[in-house]
């Protein structure tokens with residue numbers, strides 16, 4: 001099972017919809033400082049049901065919707081869609097989350113509206129849950145390096 | 161006035177004496193991780209009279225003397241010599257500091273034994289004193305970035 | 321519950337030590353309870369001994385040695401707790417090019433069982449990447465994707481070797 | 485005493501704003517008292533607006549934007565408080581190659597009055613360096629200097645341009 005496609009629309013600096021397709025192996029994302037690379041990581045956390053704005057480097061939930069510039073108006077909602085390839089004859093899984101400025105989130109699995117709990121359940125068997133270290137934020141390595149004994153314990157308990 | 165030469169002997173990983181000569185313009189120091197580049201910066205702090213082991217990334221004063229490996233015996237002392245070019249007809253200034261494992265430090269200016277206070281005095285007029293930001297440690301930029309308001313004030317008061 | 325953590329921790333300890341020695345091409349490292357008498361409440365600390373050097377707490381290593389040690393721990397988490405994909409954002413910032421080579425060689429070996437998406441500014445990291453997405457932003461503040469020629473990046477890697 | 489600090493701070497504020505706009509090729513930034521009513525006790529904070537973006541606290545910028553903002557402050561310190569030399573240890577870690585170009589262009593302009601000694605792993609940084617010292621360490625744990633051919637490093641810089 002691997003991350004096959006990622007669609008981002010209206011999330012942070014991605015005012016226009018973009019679609020990324022990844023290989024089962026190793027892909028890279030490059031670009032200048034401030035261009036939006038780490039925002040892609042935040043988008044993946046978002047679609048997997050992240051509830052903490054802090055882990056998406058934001059203060060309030062609506063900070064993650066495209067906030068507009070002097071040339072372009074802000075968006076009313078953002079939507080991220082993630083396609084996980086099938087495994088052992090299973091078919092693909094399409095997960096999406098749409099957040100409105102009102103604060104309401106809509107979750108879908110394969111087009112069917114579900115609750116946040118179902119998204120989290122759906123991942124428990126894939127190993128994409130809160131455990132594990134499948135996403136290392138910018139500065140994440142530095143955090144491990146500077147972690148005191150209690151902090152490192154917390155990291156190990158969460159990841160191991 | 162500029163840093164013309166730097167001699168390091170017995171300081172941290174520099175068990176054998178090395179001599180660096182710099183241009184008045186821009187020089188670089190490169191090399192693999194752990195090879196000793198940041199130790200060169202520590203050596204410059206040392207010869208300028210640094211009293212805080214913490215700013216030289218050490219716990220105790222004798223941590224900065226070559227501590228030996230299973231192949232090479234530890235040293236009994238370390239010595240760093242810095243040559244500042246002359247300015248406006250002034251001649252060069254040669255500053256050196258030798259630290260013995262006993263904890264005793266010997267300071268010299270142009271070969272003449274002086275006290276730490278004379279070293280610090282000698283720099284006040286050059287702009288090499290505690291003020292200013294003439295040395296940025298590894299991670300120094302990150303410290304500015306993550307400094308809270310009180311911390312940033314302290315940085316500004318020291319450097320401005 | 322506690323026994324479960326002890327088992328997992330033991331697996332992690334041995335994975336970490338093995339991966340460290342592999343990434344550093346020698347040396348040893350330990351992930352240990354600070355207080356083995358009190359496994360329930362104890363903190364955990366990293367000590368490492370790069371080849372030819374003395375064993376020291378991670379805080380006393382050089383910048384890049386610290387990063388490589390933390391990366392070894394990260395790879396140990398991935399080994400004992402595999403996930404469908406792993407996204408890493410600029411973890412090579414403190415590494416010299418030869419350490420990037422060692423790190424990417426390891427990723428290359430485990431790529432069959434692990435998908436990696438790597439955000440990086442370092443050319444040397446790109447040599448193991450099959451696909452490269454470029455992100456750019458004009459003065460309008462909107463992020464867009466751009467096509468990136470893998471050859472622009474891999475003909476002359478930072479270490480000066482041709483790798484395309 | 486306080487007046488002295490206010491004067492120095494005013495000089496620093498304008499140097500910082502000017503250098504930021506220069507390094508970012510646009511945009512604005514401010515170094516300000518968090519509490520202007522209480523200059524004696526107030527903290528100080530950085531807010532920045534890269535070109536085309538909104539003004540925000542430094543903590544909300546991207547990794548490289550944060551670094552460039554801090555570097556602007558550093559260069560402002562150097563401008564108002566010149567020293568015979570300035571040693572900088574891996575301050576380019578978070579920068580993309582085009583920001584390294586902008587930063588090194590600036591250093592190049594002030595090199596007449598300022599000596600810089602730069603520790604770096606980034607090839608692009610080396611293009612403005614007249615002399616390069618290599619440091620290496622064998623398994624015996626002893627640091628040695630090695631001669632470095634400037635051409636090894638500058639024939640093909642990271643940005644793919646020939647710069648030797």
Ligand SMILES: Nc1ncnc2c1ncn2[C@@H]1O[C@H](COP(=O)(O)OP(=O)(O)OP(=O)(O)O)[C@@H](O)[C@H]1O
Pocket residue numbers: 011012013031032033034035036037038039040062063064065066067068138461537538545546547548549580
């Ligand atoms: N809600 C939003 N609306 C519009 N733009 C946003 C929003 N949130 C963040 N941004 C913009 O996204 C940009 C940051 O992007 P990101 O952190 O992904 O950069 P990056 O490519 O990772 O850069 P670096 O290489 O420096 O780490 C900032 O310029 C910020 O202004």
Ligand SMILES: Nc1ncnc2c1ncn2[C@@H]1O[C@H](COP(=O)(O)OP(=O)(O)OP(=O)(O)O)[C@@H](O)[C@H]1O
Pocket residue numbers: 171172173174191192193194195196197198199200222223224225226227228298373374381382383384385416625
């Ligand atoms: N007193 C000492 N005796 C012997 N070796 C020492 C001593 N103090 C430090 N070292 C060694 O110096 C090395 C660290 O060097 P330094 O921090 O200068 O590396 P660096 O070249 O800056 O690496 P990086 O690129 O990772 O920042 C360590 O390997 C450490 O073991």
Ligand SMILES: [Mg+2]
Pocket residue numbers: 037038039138409546547548
């Ligand atoms: Mg980023």
Ligand SMILES: [Mg+2]
Pocket residue numbers: 197198199298382383384573
């Ligand atoms: Mg270093």
